[in-house]
Structure formats: C-alpha cells, structure tokens
Amino acid sequence: MDLVGAEAISRAAERLGPVLRPTPALLSGALSKLAGREVHVKPEHFQRTGSFKLRGAYNKVADVALNGGATEVVAASAGNHAQGVALAATLCGLRSTVFMPVGASLPKVEATRGYGAEVRFSPGSVDDAITAAREHASSTGACYVPPFDDPLVIAGQGTVGAELAREVPGAEVVVVPVGGGGLLAGVAAGLRGWSSPARVLGVEAAGAAPLIAALAAGRVVELPSADTMADGIAVRRVSELTLAHARQLADDVVAVDEERISQAVLLLLERCKWVVEPAGAASLAALLAGLVPGTGPVVLVLSGGNVDPLLLTRLVEHGLTAAGRYVTLRVVLADKPGALASLTTSVSQLGLNLLTVEHRRSGANVGVNEAEVLLTLETRGPEHRDAAVPALQAQGFRVEPYRG
Numbered sequence: 001m002d003l004v005g006a007e008a009i010s011r012a013a014e015r016l017g018p019v020l021r022p023t024p025a026l027l028s029g030a031l032s033k034l035a036g037r038e039v040h041v042k043p044e045h046f047q048r049t050g051s052f053k054l055r056g057a058y059n060k061v062a063d064v065a066l067n068g069g070a071t072e073v074v075a076a077s078a079g080n081h082a083q084g085v086a087l088a089a090t091l092c093g094l095r096s097t098v099f100m101p102v103g104a105s106l107p108k109v110e111a112t113r114g115y116g117a118e119v120r121f122s123p124g125s126v127d128d129a130i131t132a133a134r135e136h137a138s139s140t141g142a143c144y145v146p147p148f149d150d151p152l153v154i155a156g157q158g159t160v161g162a163e164l165a166r167e168v169p170g171a172e173v174v175v176v177p178v179g180g181g182g183l184l185a186g187v188a189a190g191l192r193g194w195s196s197p198a199r200v201l202g203v204e205a206a207g208a209a210p211l212i213a214a215l216a217a218g219r220v221v222e223l224p225s226a227d228t229m230a231d232g233i234a235v236r237r238v239s240e241l242t243l244a245h246a247r248q249l250a251d252d253v254v255a256v257d258e259e260r261i262s263q264a265v266l267l268l269l270e271r272c273k274w275v276v277e278p279a280g281a282a283s284l285a286a287l288l289a290g291l292v293p294g295t296g297p298v299v300l301v302l303s304g305g306n307v308d309p310l311l312l313t314r315l316v317e318h319g320l321t322a323a324g325r326y327v328t329l330r331v332v333l334a335d336k337p338g339a340l341a342s343l344t345t346s347v348s349q350l351g352l353n354l355l356t357v358e359h360r361r362s363g364a365n366v367g368v369n370e371a372e373v374l375l376t377l378e379t380r381g382p383e384h385r386d387a388a389v390p391a392l393q394a395q396g397f398r399v400e401p402y403r404g
Contacts, residue, residue, distance in 0.1 A: 001244045004151050004186065006193030009158035012059040016159060019058055019091065021048050025167040025299060030271040035287055038297040040168050042160060045276050045305025049083040049115065051232070052160060052183060052303050057084030057145060058091070059156030064143045065092035072097065072142035076133035078126050078231045079108030080279075080304050081147040086115035097136060099129040105231065105308040125226060127236050148182025149239035157183045161190020164198075164299055171198040172296030175283040177303045178202040178211050178253060179233030181242030187301065188249035199293065202246065202253035203286040205279075208234045209255045214243050229258055229311065232279025232304055252293075259322045260285040265312075266319030268302070277307040278315065324382030326355075328374060328402040329389065335361065335371045343373065346395050352388060353378035374402055 023043050031039040044052040061073055072095040075085040082098040089096035096117040100109060101124065113119055120136075122129040130147075137144035146153060160183070164174060174191060176184045184202045191198055204211055208226035220243055226234040238246075246253065264281035267288070268274045276284075283300040286292055307315075320326045333339040340359065347354055358374040366372050379385040392399045 001241065003245055003248060004154045004158055004189045008151065008155040009162050009186075009190050009193055012055070012152070012155040013159045013162060015059055015062055016055060016156065019048070020055065021046065023047055025164060028272060031284070031300075034271075035298070037295050039287070040171070040297060040299045042164060042299060042301045043274070044160065044301065044303050045274065045280055049080070049087050049111070050304055050306040051080040051084070051280070052157060052301075053080040053084035054087060055159055056150075056153035056156035056182060056186070057081060058088040060145050060150060060152040061085065061088035061092050061094065063152055064145075065094055068143050070141065070143040071095060072140065073145050074098070074133050074137045074140075074142040075145045075147070076100070076122070076126065076129035077147055078104050078234065079112070079306055080232050082108065082112040082117065082119075083115055083306070085145050086112050086117035090116035097142065099133040099136070101126055101129050105306070105311070107308055108306055111306070125236065126234065148180035148185070149241055151241070154182050154186045154189065154241070154245065157186025158190040158193070159186075160301065161187035161196075162194050163190075165191050165194035165196040168297060168299050169196070170297050171196065171299045172294045173199045173201055173292055174299045174301065175201045175203060175286055175292055176301045177233055177279050177282040178204045179208075179235045179279065181211050181238040181246055183301070183303060184211075184250055185242045185245030188245060192249055198299070199251040200249065201286065201292060202250055203282045203291075204253060204255045205230045205233055205261065205282065206255040206257045208236070210235060210237045211243070211246055211253050212255060214238055215247065215253060228261075228278075229315070230261055230278035230282060232277055232306075233282065254286055254291040256282055256285040256289055256291070259318075260289045262315050262319040263322050264288055265307075265315045266323065269316070274302070275305050275307060275312070276302050277304050280304040324385045325379055326376065327379055327385045327388060328376045329392070330400050330402040331373045331375065331392070332366050332398040333371050333373055335369050339371075340373065343397060346392060346397070347375065347377065350388060350391050351380070351384070
C-alpha cells in the first residue's frame with residue numbers, strides 16, 4: 001500500500017496556504033516546568049474551525065471542486081471534521097451535507113450549520129453516521145469526504161508534521177492524539193518527509209483504542225464500542241490506510257484513561273489559559289501519565305478546542321476532584337439543634353471552603369436520632385484533602401470520604 005509522501009504534502013501545503021490560520025509551535029514554560037523537560041505545543045485549537053481538520057478536509061474538497069465534477073460533498077463526524085468539510089465546501093463553492101450522531105455536541109452542530117452545511121442526524125455512533133453518509137453519497141452522486149481514510153485527507157494533515165519539522169527541529173518526541181489515525185499518519189509522514197529524527201507517539205483514549213488493537217492483531221479490528229468523553233477520537237476502527245502509516249512511520253501508540261484526560265483539560269485551562277477539548281488534550285494526558293519516553297524536547301499536538309460548555313463544566317469539576325481540589329465527605333451527626341453549625345464551624349477552621357451541604361434524615365442509613373450530612377468541600381490540594389478526615393475525626397465527628 002502506497003504511503004503519503006513529501007510531494008503530496010507539499011502540494012497540500014501550497015493549496016492550503018491562503019486558507020489556513022498560522023499555528024506556529026509554542027514553547028510552554030508552565031508545561032516545561034511541570035514535565036522537567038522542554039515542552040512545545042502545536043496549537044491547532046487556534047486553527048480555523050477550531051481544529052486541524054480543516055487541513056485534510058480542504059485539501060480533499062478543493063481537489064473535488066477542481067477535478068471531481070461533483071457539486072455536493074458529504075461527510076460524517078461528531079463535530080470537528082464536520083466543521084472542516086462545511087467550511088471547505090463553502091470556500092470552494094460546493095454544497096455540503098453532514099451526518100452527525102444524534103448525541104453530537106450542540107455547539108458543534110450549530111457551528112457546522114454556520115459554516116454552510118445541511119446537518120442530518122444519525123442514530124448510534126460516528127461509525128453509524130459514516131455508513132449513512134456513504135449511502136447518501138452513493139444514492140445522490142455526492143462525493144464522500146472521509147474523516148481519515150483518504151490520501152488527500154492524510155496529506156492535508158501531513159502539513160502539521162512538515163511545519164513541526166521546521167518549527168521544532170530538535171524535537172525528541174512528537175505526541176499526537178489518535179482517533180481514526182489520519183492525523184497520526186499525516187504528522188508521521190510529514191516529519192519523515194522532512195527528515196525529522198523525532199519519535200512519533202500516538203495517543204488513544206483507553207475506552208476507544210482501535211489502533212492499539214489493530215497493531216496487536218496485525219489487521220484492522222472493529223471495537224464493540226467507543227466509550228470516552230473525548231468525542232473527537234471516539235471511533236471503533238481505523239482504516240487499512242492509516243494502519244499502514246502507523247505501522248511503518250509511527251514509533252508507538254499508548255492509551256490514557258478518562259481521569260488523565262480531564263486533568264489535562266483542566267491543566268491547560270488553569271495554567272495556560274487555553275480551552276482545549278478532551279481529544280485535543282490527549283497528548284498532554286500521555287505526558288502527565290509518564291508515557292512519553294526520553295528527556296529531551298517534546299511536542300504536544302493540541303488537535304482541537306471545540307468543547308461543549310456543559311461538558312467543560314463537568315470536566316473542570318472532575319479534574320478538580322482528581323487533582324485533590326474537591327472532596328465530598330459523609331458525616332453522621334446527632335439530630336439536634338446546633339450539630340450542623342458545629343460541623344460547619346470546624347470545617348471553616350480547617351481552611352476548607354464549603355461548596356454544598358446535603359442534610360438527610362429519611363432514606364439515610366443512620367439511627368433514629370441521627371442525620372446524614374454530605375459536604376462538598378474545596379481544598380488547597382491533595383495534602384489538604386487527605387488531612388480533612390483525620391482532623392474532623394480528632395474533633396469527635398463520625399466522618400468518612402463519600403463513595404457515592
């Protein structure tokens with residue numbers, strides 16, 4: 001199987017030049033200090049449409065407009081590819097129809113419409129939406145634009161790798177989020193085509209890791225489900241084309257869990273002031289998990305920033321809990337006047353910030369003259385959190401961490 005090479009990526013870069021927003025790699029002092037090594041980021045969350053996806057989508061759609069003869073393009077996506085195809089089609093004067101899962105993020109749906117696409121919803125996963133999009137293309141004569149399984153799409157994503165080879169020539173490792181594998185394939189091809197010695201590390205969500213499964217099996221494997229908050233990389237299978245690129249050009253692929261992803265989103269928001277979606281933060285999650293080899297300069301591809309505000313709120317809360325900044329305690333009190341006031345006074349004296357209080361008598365596993373109180377507290381960090389229970393126990397309270 002032929003791999004995408006430097007010539008195809010150079011043609012894509014020339015085509016994309018007037019369209020892309022420059023995203024030069026940045027050295028992050030905060031992340032470098034945290035990691036104990038030089039950390040650069042490729043901020044594709046600053047790209048037009050909020051992700052790298054415009055690169056591959058425009059390279060493909062522009063080719064269709066020039067050579068394909070179709071007047072409509074069709075795609076399937078949970079959001080980022082959808083927006084890339086929609087904008088690319090509008091820029092090229094073509095109509096676009098995008099199939100999205102019923103549960104797709106509302107901001108991504110509205111953005112896709114805003115870029116000019118007709119949005120149709122498909123029950124099930126992104127993979128089911130892909131099936132619906134292919135059927136629509138077959139029945140109407142529209143040109144289907146794959147999210148990753150196409151040489152032109154991979155060549156467009158390869159411009160990220162070519163740019164990194166010039167922007168961070170001393171990089172030891174480049175870390176790339178992986179869904180269907182198109183970005184990994186492109187970045188690896190771009191780095192190799194420009195003779196970069198950097199190792200290429202792919203990162204999947206542990207609940208959606210089809211590339212790891214395919215590499216282990218020696219063939220494309222379809223997972224029964226893709227269970228992750230990172231909807232941008234929540235796919236059940238890669239393609240033969242992206243698997244071939246990964247096998248020959250990438251050095252390794254690792255998986256990160258949901259807790260690490262949420263911590264990465266929070267860290268980027270808190271320390272760097274960047275809103276990066278869970279899929280885009282997977283590269284940092286791998287660094288936080290100690291999965292990035294070496295001690296030299298590392299480049300993290302932050303692949304997108306299109307995150308639903310409601311999900312972001314949940315991610316921040318989850319990340320704060322994982323980082324030891326939130327804790328919920330269960331306290332059993334005597335059901336008498338002043339008991340709750342005594343508890344909240346002690347909490348205040350320990351420097352814990354009280355966020356919520358839930359006071360229950362009925363339905364709680366307590367005695368007839370007792371009440372259960374659930375406290376959600378803000379702490380200064382893991383040590384402060386861990387000291388809360390013994391400190392309150394020392395004052396005579398029946399308290400334990402709340403397990404849900």
